Amino acid sequence: MNTLDLVKQVAQKNDKKILMVVIDGLGGMPNPETGKTELDTAKTPNLDALAKKSAAGLTVPVEYGITPGSGPAHLSLFGYDPEKYQIGRGVLEAIGIGIHMKNIDLALRGNFATMDYSKNMVTDRRAGRIPTEKNQEICELLQEKIPKIEDCEVIIKSGKEHRFVVVFRGEGLSENITDNDPQKENNPAKKIIASKPDGKKTAEIVNKFIERVSELLKDKPPANYCLLRGFSKYPDIPQMGDVYQLKPAAIATYPMYRGLAQLVGMTIIQTPGETIEDEITVLKKEWNNYDFFYVHIKKTDAYGEDGNFDAKVKKIEEIDKLIPEFVNMKADSLIICGDHSTPAMMSGHSWHPVPFMLYSKYSFGNETIQGFSERECLKGALGIFRATNVMSLAMAHAMKLGKFGA
Amino acid sequence: MNTLDLVKQVAQKNDKKILMVVIDGLGGMPNPETGKTELDTAKTPNLDALAKKSAAGLTVPVEYGITPGSGPAHLSLFGYDPEKYQIGRGVLEAIGIGIHMKNIDLALRGNFATMDYSKNMVTDRRAGRIPTEKNQEICELLQEKIPKIEDCEVIIKSGKEHRFVVVFRGEGLSENITDNDPQKENNPAKKIIASKPDGKKTAEIVNKFIERVSELLKDKPPANYCLLRGFSKYPDIPQMGDVYQLKPAAIATYPMYRGLAQLVGMTIIQTPGETIEDEITVLKKEWNNYDFFYVHIKKTDAYGEDGNFDAKVKKIEEIDKLIPEFVNMKADSLIICGDHSTPAMMSGHSWHPVPFMLYSKYSFGNETIQGFSERECLKGALGIFRATNVMSLAMAHAMKLGKFGA
Numbered sequence: 001m002n003t004l005d006l007v008k009q010v011a012q013k014n015d016k017k018i019l020m021v022v023i024d025g026l027g028g029m030p031n032p033e034t035g036k037t038e039l040d041t042a043k044t045p046n047l048d049a050l051a052k053k054s055a056a057g058l059t060v061p062v063e064y065g066i067t068p069g070s071g072p073a074h075l076s077l078f079g080y081d082p083e084k085y086q087i088g089r090g091v092l093e094a095i096g097i098g099i100h101m102k103n104i105d106l107a108l109r110g111n112f113a114t115m116d117y118s119k120n121m122v123t124d125r126r127a128g129r130i131p132t133e134k135n136q137e138i139c140e141l142l143q144e145k146i147p148k149i150e151d152c153e154v155i156i157k158s159g160k161e162h163r164f165v166v167v168f169r170g171e172g173l174s175e176n177i178t179d180n181d182p183q184k185e186n187n188p189a190k191k192i193i194a195s196k197p198d199g200k201k202t203a204e205i206v207n208k209f210i211e212r213v214s215e216l217l218k219d220k221p222p223a224n225y226c227l228l229r230g231f232s233k234y235p236d237i238p239q240m241g242d243v244y245q246l247k248p249a250a251i252a253t254y255p256m257y258r259g260l261a262q263l264v265g266m267t268i269i270q271t272p273g274e275t276i277e278d279e280i281t282v283l284k285k286e287w288n289n290y291d292f293f294y295v296h297i298k299k300t301d302a303y304g305e306d307g308n309f310d311a312k313v314k315k316i317e318e319i320d321k322l323i324p325e326f327v328n329m330k331a332d333s334l335i336i337c338g339d340h341s342t343p344a345m346m347s348g349h350s351w352h353p354v355p356f357m358l359y360s361k362y363s364f365g366n367e368t369i370q371g372f373s374e375r376e377c378l379k380g381a382l383g384i385f386r387a388t389n390v391m392s393l394a395m396a397h398a399m400k401l402g403k404f405g406a
Numbered sequence: 407m408n409t410l411d412l413v414k415q416v417a418q419k420n421d422k423k424i425l426m427v428v429i430d431g432l433g434g435m436p437n438p439e440t441g442k443t444e445l446d447t448a449k450t451p452n453l454d455a456l457a458k459k460s461a462a463g464l465t466v467p468v469e470y471g472i473t474p475g476s477g478p479a480h481l482s483l484f485g486y487d488p489e490k491y492q493i494g495r496g497v498l499e500a501i502g503i504g505i506h507m508k509n510i511d512l513a514l515r516g517n518f519a520t521m522d523y524s525k526n527m528v529t530d531r532r533a534g535r536i537p538t539e540k541n542q543e544i545c546e547l548l549q550e551k552i553p554k555i556e557d558c559e560v561i562i563k564s565g566k567e568h569r570f571v572v573v574f575r576g577e578g579l580s581e582n583i584t585d586n587d588p589q590k591e592n593n594p595a596k597k598i599i600a601s602k603p604d605g606k607k608t609a610e611i612v613n614k615f616i617e618r619v620s621e622l623l624k625d626k627p628p629a630n631y632c633l634l635r636g637f638s639k640y641p642d643i644p645q646m647g648d649v650y651q652l653k654p655a656a657i658a659t660y661p662m663y664r665g666l667a668q669l670v671g672m673t674i675i676q677t678p679g680e681t682i683e684d685e686i687t688v689l690k691k692e693w694n695n696y697d698f699f700y701v702h703i704k705k706t707d708a709y710g711e712d713g714n715f716d717a718k719v720k721k722i723e724e725i726d727k728l729i730p731e732f733v734n735m736k737a738d739s740l741i742i743c744g745d746h747s748t749p750a751m752m753s754g755h756s757w758h759p760v761p762f763m764l765y766s767k768y769s770f771g772n773e774t775i776q777g778f779s780e781r782e783c784l785k786g787a788l789g790i791f792r793a794t795n796v797m798s799l800a801m802a803h804a805m806k807l808g809k810f811g812a
Contacts, residue, residue, distance in 0.1 A: 392471030
């Protein structure tokens with residue numbers, strides 16, 4: 001069953017509104033000392049009250065047992081099969097770093113490296129992990145000196161330590177080229193070549209870029225060379241406006257999530273600051289201008305990644321206090337969900353299904369559950385289901401899907 | 407996973423029997439005044455007792471969030487992927503109106519329309535919505551005067567108001583032709599042409615049919631012309647006898663459901679009247695002649711569509727009284743289910759998962775639930791599952807599926 005195609009067949013415009021609040025890394029695991037998860041431990045009267053009248057369940061972000069990155073986890077929530085629509089690493093890095101990509105762009109990831117030019121050997125693939133400040137300095141220099149290669153605009157952004165991102169902007173670029181990383185130290189860098197015929201022009205441009213970088217950095221070890229990989233074109237992905245007949249908008253403070261939302265055709269709304277309150281402020285202000293809002297809340301995931309159980313609990317309690325603000329928008333479909341689980345006990349993303357609830361006039365809530373947690377959501381009206389069905393449910397509950405077949 | 411292919415690989419004949427009772431539009435929504443659904447509200451001691459010892463669950467007719475028409479909802483119950491096997495509108499109308507179609511047939515939907523022949527303009531696409539009796543009169547005339555076009559038999563049946571159905575029966579017909587509907591009034595009718603090369607002959611025949619209709623009706627406005635659309639061939643769909651090694655029969659009083667059953671290869675058993683008791687009478691009579699019975703009960707859906715909560719409750723109570731009759735047949739797999747939900751609170755079909763139970767010697771019932779309702783079925787042994795798995799479960803519980811793989 002191709003859900004996206006199916007939904008597209010029956011999607012219809014109306015004036016009803018969908019509000020999807022994504023609490024990043026929402027799901028957790030029981031703390032061995034208490035047997036309670038982060039959601040169990042947090043005092044969440046507002047989430048619990050909403051859960052009682054919502055259709056609740058647990059979402060499987062990609063597949064049972066698969067731990068997703070932010071990209072696939074979000075694409076699923078937006079209704080896109082994350083196996084079919086895989087976003088290349090270069091593009092993910094570029095949008096994560098805040099580059100506003102265009103559909104002709106080719107993105108790639110770079111490392112600064114140390115080259116022994118006398119022997120033509122890469123002696124350190126990470127240039128001794130130079131400080132980030134040094135990296136920024138080098139990237140500024142390169143950006144100034146290499147604004148273009150042939151007809152391609154070049155955009156260079158520094159990352160952490162030895163990492164950076166390059167975007168080539170021009171017609172006819174291809175991701176079908178090899179990389180120049182020798183994989184092992186004390187080996188010569190490889191020549192970049194086309195892996196398919198359409199990669200010929202791109203290989204030439206990327207090799208010229210490496211030559212220019214070498215010229216500029218040659219005498220400045222340790223970061224005197226670059227290794228490039230993860231070549232990826234901006235993906236050809238159906239746009240939410242076309243698929244769902246929606247006018248969608250994204251409210252997110254982190255570049256990665258704004259980038260993902262932009263990929264699928266959402267308008268990015270700027271927030272005055274970085275807090276959830278800032279997000280709510282613009283949500284209210286823009287409420288009449290769109291019929292779908294994606295609001296992203298980041299910090300739960302960050303504390304989960306840090307393995308900080310208590311800080312994640314506290315953040316959930318802070319979010320709970322703001323839940324009435326979302327409820328009061330009176331969306332026709334209100335969804336509170338996560339993109340994936342980030343149990344503090346695991347200090348990282350996990351594959352565990354993620355608590356989900358949908359409140360609408362037409363949601364079958366009916367006190368099937370008593371609160372919002374991993375365990376309670378198991379008993380909810382939606383059971384365990386694929387995150388790729390979140391949008392079809394959101395649309396259905398806002399009466400935005402016609403009947404399939406007669 | 408292609409369930410139908412998988413089941414076909416392991417299906418085996420035996421003398422055990424499957425009885426599938428489909429209560430149309432069974433699922434409901436809570437009445438806001440009481441918090442209880444139609445099934446919650448109805449007194450159903452027999453359904454409840456059966457549910458306690460059945461494997462219960464909730465079926466998703468097509469996909470989470472997708473509201474199905476009767477066609478896709480029934481095809482799913484019979485094990486056919488409703489996205490893969492989409493039945494054209496013309497065919498659905500034809501079988502719904504009671505035309506016994508053959509596999510060479512092309513069906514289409516017609517409107518009587520008003521044509522200003524002096525200007526060659528369609529002035530009313532619905533001929534002023536003529537009374538149904540007038541429509542019947544015209545269809546009788548056309549049927550008498552146009553029994554054939556070239557080598558194609560023509561079958562004409564009146565519908566309501568301005569609507570009718572035509573079936574062309576002949577070799578080499580194709581659905582790949584355009585329609586003649588100008589979509590807007592005061593425009594000329596379009597010429598029907600082939601949209602793919604194999605539609606050439608069909609376009610000629612259909613244009614000749616329109617000419618003949620024009621000749622016969624020209625001087626009898628308002629219904630003096632016809633607009634044709636929804637061309638669809640009788641679908642090429644695997645037959646239940648081949649797939650399941652069954653000898654299947656259908657007991658249904660409405661033409662649409664008899665037609666759908668016939669599409670998948672069931673023998674249609676005539677009922678002496680329109681009541682459930684009539685259906686039970688023939689079920690008993692024919693019990694030894696088939697090993698699969700589909701029994702369709704319509705009225706629950708009709709009251710749901712009318713938004714008549716109390717009448718739907720009452721109908722469920724009437725059905726409950728007859729449940730022992732079905733139980734007493736002692737089928738090896740007895741299924742009580744719905745094709746989709748039709749909550750009275752929504753006055754129409756909906757996407758909500760549908761209560762389901764399967765009683766057999768091998769069903770895992772074991773009092774996991776206390777009654778037959780949306781909420782109780784959530785806790786059943788089968789959970790929420792795709793309706794396309796109903797047949798594999800029915801077959802398994804009747805020991806009609808061998809082991810898959812060694």
